[in-house]
Amino acid sequence: MSNRMWGGRFETGPAAIMEEINASIGFDQKLYAQDIRGSKAHAAMLAARGIISAEDAATIAEGLDRIKAEIDDGRFTFSRALEDIHMNVESRLAELIGPSAGRLHTARSRNDQVALDVKLWVRDSLDHIDGQLGDLMRALVARADEHAGTVMPGFTHLQSAQPVTFGHHLMAYVEMLARDRGRIRDARARLNESPLGAAALAGTSFPIDRAMTAAALGFDRPTANSLDSVADRDFALEAMSAASICAIHLSRFAEEIVIWSSAQFGFVRLSDAFSTGSSIMPQKRNPDAAELVRAKSGRIVGGMTALMIVMKGLPLTYQKDMQEDKEQIFDALESLSLAIAATTGMVADMQPNAERMRAAAGSGYATATDLADWLVRVLGIPFREAHHVTGRIVALASARGVGLEDLTLDEMRGVHDGITPAVFQVLGVDRSVESRTSHGGTAPANVRAEAARWAAALAAEAESA
Secondary structure, three states: OOOOOOHHHOOOOOOHHHHHHHOOHHHHHHHHHHHHHHHHHHHHHHHHOOOOOHHHHHHHHHHHHHHHHHHHOOOOOOOHHHOOHHHHHHHHHHHHHHHHHHHOOOOOOHHHHHHHHHHHHHHHHHHHHHHHHHHHHHHHHHHHHHOOOOEEEEEEOOEEEEEEEHHHHHHHHHHHHHHHHHHHHHHHHHHOEEOOOOOOOOOOOOOOOHHHHHHHOOOOEEOOOHHHHHHOOHHHHHHHHHHHHHHHHHHHHHHHHHHHOOOOOOOEEOOHHHOEOOOOOOOOOEOHHHHHHHHHHHHHHHHHHHHHHHHOOOOOOOOHHHHHHHHHHHHHHHHHHHHHHHHHHHHHHOEEOHHHHHHHHOOOOOOHHHHHHHHHHHHOOOHHHHHHHHHHHHHHHHHHOOOHHHOOHHHHHOOOOOOOHHHHHHOOHHHHHHHOOOOOOOOHHHHHHHHHHHHHHHHHHHHHO
16 A cells, blocks of 8 residues: 555555665654654744644644653654654654644655754754763863873874873863864854755745744754755764764774773773673783774764765755665764763773883983983084984983983983083983973973863853853
8 A cells, every 4th residue: 555644646555675775764763852843843833823723733732742752651653664753753643633633744844854853863962972072071181180290101103202291191182072072063053054944845835934943943043045955964964074083082092092001001900890801811801992982983984974975966955865864873973972971981990000101201212302402402502413412322322221311421421522410300201291391281280280271161161051
């Protein structure tokens, strides 16, 4: 039999394979709350404009509330034959309130309806993720302040480069996440226009009030062009792009946790809450939470890429291809939310090994740059010459198998006779980090000041929310 919701033009029902490829209820049922919210706003507007009666609008709203309660409670039966969430809700509404249900779809199409539902879902998700990122930033700031003076090696090429502090390293991720929140908020601001009322693609001849429904649903304004309204998925792509960049930041941090928690590094330890064991090797403590956060980034970036490829060849306006947007959007934003939650948990859970970090910070001649800077600052020689002198001193220390601070003054004077005993004041890792007082530098005082600044800003944000 034909679909009773749209099948007037058709005499027979779809083939089984057509029903299989066409149905989206298996995933778009996630949109039920947004679909019902949009329908209630639409019905109220229709009544306010005299397009349907106030009695019908009230009956429709009551029926929609009953349907939402049924879905919330798990009592609703979704039908694949009805294709999607919109048809499932409308069909059940007809069962509950009778012919009045048929008035709900006046001056509306599934095209603007689904665009609205997805926008509302993305907006809700971005608001949730924004809040989660704030929580993660607070966790990082607290640990950074706690370890503002904990010395660790800073790396380039995963080789020891210069000493930094663990707090300074954590604060780098606070800056990244702040940019992520900025992108998410920008995406939210741009998507906050309501497509409802664009109908199938050309608008409607009914005297609707699109500004009324936009305001009722928390949008800044209605969209300006009906064609663009139903064809647009930029808002999803932008949200997924912001999510992808954020996921990459989380993945980089997760990779560092994997490295730091290895026996070879031993910089941090994750508790049993965020580690797993091996089925065959009893000694193993695997950082699976971090590894899964790292892997989620692939799903998120892949989802964005998939949706871009779906959209790239579509003429205006709506095409059924766009049904493929939802699974990518749902998976990307839900995966990001889970990754943020896991990362926040690991930040609070991990226990740094300060002694191991300090020992590693002093290896690999990490204070060589401090020596070169001292030669420039105290002896007044050009930096390129200082670089060459320092390189020869490092080679001497390497040949002897000792650290720079273990060379004698005479050995260093054998390379440059102007070196004085004061040089030993810059060769320790503590003095090295304390000297990095330039704006944005790793000096513990800088780290504490930045942590305090961010803590105050995040606290003020929480109070105003």
